Every structure is written in C-alpha cells, then in structure tokens.
Amino acid sequence: MHPVTTAHYLVLSAALLAVGTIGVLARRNIVIILMSIELMLNAVNINLVAFSRHFHQVNGQIFAVFVITVAVAEAAVGLGILIALFRNKATVEADEIEILKW
Amino acid sequence: MWLDTFFFYFFALLTLAGGILTITRHSAVHSAICLIISLIGVAGLFLLQQAEFLFAVQIVLYVGGIMVLFLFVIMLVNLDQAARTRQFNRQWWVALAAVAAVGGEMLFFIRKGVQLASPGPLPPAGLGNTERLADALFSEYLLPFEVTSVLLLAAVIGSVIMAKRRIS
Numbered sequence: 169m170h171p172v173t174t175a176h177y178l179v180l181s182a183a184l185l186a187v188g189t190i191g192v193l194a195r196r197n198i199v200i201i202l203m204s205i206e207l208m209l210n211a212v213n214i215n216l217v218a219f220s221r222h223f224h225q226v227n228g229q230i231f232a233v234f235v236i237t238v239a240v241a242e243a244a245v246g247l248g249i250l251i252a253l254f255r256n257k258a259t260v261e262a263d264e265i266e267i268l269k270w
Numbered sequence: 271m272w273l274d275t276f277f278f279y280f281f282a283l284l285t286l287a288g289g290i291l292t293i294t295r296h297s298a299v300h301s302a303i304c305l306i307i308s309l310i311g312v313a314g315l316f317l318l319q320q321a322e323f324l325f326a327v328q329i330v331l332y333v334g335g336i337m338v339l340f341l342f343v344i345m346l347v348n349l350d351q352a353a354r355t356r357q358f359n360r361q362w363w364v365a366l367a368a369v370a371a372v373g374g375e376m377l378f379f380i381r382k383g384v385q386l387a388s389p390g391p392l393p394p395a396g397l398g399n400t401e402r403l404a405d406a407l408f409s410e411y412l413l414p415f416e417v418t419s420v421l422l423l424a425a426v427i428g429s430v431i432m433a434k435r436r437i438s
Binding site for chain 1: 271274275278282285286289290292293298301302305308309312315316318319320321323324327328331332335336339340343344346347348349352355356357358359361362364365366368369370372373376377380381389390391392393399402403405406407411414418421422424425426428429430431432433435
C-alpha cells in the first residue's frame, strides 16, 4: 500500500466539498441544505488541517478553529430563521418559498 | 505505516459514505444520523494528522452540539409531508454537471501542483499540539479570537429573536 500523502487528503476534501455542493444545489428540504453546508465546511477543515500538517505549522488548525466557530453561529442563526419561516409559511421546501420572486 | 494507510481509507470511506447518504435520504432524521457518521469520520482524520485538539472540538461541538440542535429543529418542524414529496428540484442535473466540472478542475490542479510545495521546517520538539495551538491563538491571533466572541454573542441573540413567537 502507498503511504498517505497530503494529496490524498486534498482529493478527499474536494470529493466531500462536491458532495456538499450537490446537496446545497439539488435538495429541496431546507434542513438538509443546512446539513450540506456543514459538510462543505468540514471539507474545508480537512484541507486546512492537511496543509497545517504538510508545512509543520499550526496556523491552519487555528483557521479551522475559526471555521468551526463560524459554522456554529451559522447553524444557530440558520435554524432560527428556519423556525420563523416554518411558522409563517408552513413549508420547508426551498422552491416553494418565492415571496421575493418577481 | 500500513496501519496509517488503513485508517486513512477507513475514515475516508466513513466520511464520504456518510456525506452521500446525508444528501440522498428521504427522512431528515436519517440524514442527521448519516451526517453524524460523516463528522466522526472527519474527527478521525484530524486525529490521524495529529490535530488532537481539533479532534476533541469536532466531537464535542459538532456531534454533541450542532447535531443535537439539528435534531431539536427536526422535532419542532413537521417534516412528514416533506419526506413524501420530490426530494430533488428540477435543475438537479445542472447542479450535477456544474459540480462535476469544478471537481474535475480541482483534481487536475491537485495532481499538477502538490509536488511543487515543499514541506516547511520541523516544529520545536517537546510542545504538544494543544500547547502550540494555544500559544499561537493567544499571541498572534488574539484579536480575531476576541472578535469571535462578539460574533457568537450576535449569533445567540439573533437566533433567540428569530425563533421567538412574537416580537413585541
């Protein structure tokens, strides 16, 4: 078996980012769209930690800590918006929420 | 060495399979559980890369915090009707094509470029991962760290106001 290099982690991260992007673009359920955003942020974190290991520096991991913090804030606000939306419109389908469409 | 390789492929499989199941399940609860599996895989990858602090943060914050928040919202919001309708919107093939194009581009540049970047000098011995992280976080990155607390405060107040029944 080949030893695992940084490129392995980058390929995995790109694949996970692609999966998350498909989820954001193609799913209709808003809860699952928010989960896909979490997947994309995790892909970014894998990338940051892989480069942090590659260059033997700790800066990438600090950026990953900040990304995790922003992900927490994003999830809290996003789910709050979702609850408010469900109370007003009684739907969680992203393509049925068309108040701003012209 | 082969143990490292084995665990890398194991956690990579966990991560990718969990991610793919997350975006294909009908029921939102199944999706959340598959997402937990994926996040645990990512935590294992952090551990493989000797980022022990991030491993703990990933388990405590993502699996323990964010996913419980998701499950609470799934409980509050009625998703039974949404699980029975179409799961993907009409433009899903456009999304698939665009993502395939961007993914192919990324793979091309990863293949082309990663040999050029040489690894940096080795870190000073004797300091653990968490100590080095804390040193950098409280000296070089002190201002962003403090600004983060303002962001979290704004997020907490914002989500409470959003989810309140009536703003008086």
